[in-house]
Amino acid sequence: MRMLLIHxxxxxxxxxxxxxxxxEPISEExxxxxxxxxxxxxxxxxxADESNPEEVVEKAVAEIKDVASQVKANRIFxxxxxxxxxxxxxxxxxxxxxxxxxxxxxEEGFEVKRAPFGYYKAFRLSCKGHPLAELSRTIxxxxxxxx
Ligand SMILES: NCC(=O)N[C@H]1[C@@H](O)[C@H](n2cnc3c(N)ncnc32)O[C@@H]1CO
Numbered sequence: 766m767r768m769l770l771i772h773x774x775x776x777x778x779x780x781x782x783x784x785x786x787x788x789e790p791i792s793e794e795x796x797x798x799x800x801x802x803x804x805x806x807x808x809x810x811x812x813a814d815e816s817n818p819e820e821v822v823e824k825a826v827a828e829i830k831d832v833a834s835q836v837k838a839n840r841i842f843x844x845x846x847x848x849x850x851x852x853x854x855x856x857x858x859x860x861x862x863x864x865x866x867x868x869x870x871x872e873e874g875f876e877v878k879r880a881p882f883g884y885y886k887a888f889r890l891s892c893k894g895h896p897l898a899e900l901s902r903t904i905x906x907x908x909x910x911x912x
Contacts, residue, residue: 766814766821766862766905767849768828769807772836772898774891776805776844781885784847785856788883800878804829804838805890808866809849810859817906818862824904825862826869833875836897843867843879844888849901852912856883 777799780791806829814821829841845863847853854862860882867879880886892898905911 766811766825767809768902769849770832770900771805771890772838772893773803773805774893775799775801776803776842776890778880778886778888780881781887784885785883789860789881791881795881798878798880800840800842803840803842804833804836805842805844807844807846809846810854810862811850812852812854813905813909815854815858816909818858820906821904822862822865822869825866828902830873832900840876841870845880845882
């Protein structure tokens with residue numbers, strides 16, 4: 766899994782079009798979303814993650830918690846983003862991983878939004894620009910090599 770973490774004044778998105786034949790079903794309300802004072806986490810779930818999705822979920826949650834405590838963010842925006850890797854996991858696996866990360870972050874006490882999966886979306890982001898505002902992390906299940 767590849768993550769790009771951006772500490773932001775806000776992140777807002779608007780769904781534009783389907784990017785998959787069967788994207789995640791969403792309500793009218795989910796077609797737009799915005800969070801202020803948020804740690805935006807753009808995530809590409811990778812093929813290697815398919816060997817142990819649960820381990821990747823726990824490692825991703827641990828990394829996000831670590832960065833959130835360093836930048837003092839208690840809101841997280843989980844953003845599916847298929848552009849951080851050339852070895853993407855299948856959509857059904859990727860969606861389950863991202864849904865589980867969302868669930869686990871809520872269990873850890875964060876306010877969480879997740880952008881819809883399988884769509885082209887317009888988005889606006891205001892990066893805070895401090896030294897820890899732009900970070901990336903790579904997560905692999907044990908036994909897999911980082912490519
Ligand atoms: N910017 C717009 C976009 O990325 N759209 C992506 C994601 O929402 C989602 N998606 C599909 N596979 C994956 C994956 N392995 N990891 C994350 N998201 C995925 O499906 C869309 C088309 O690839």
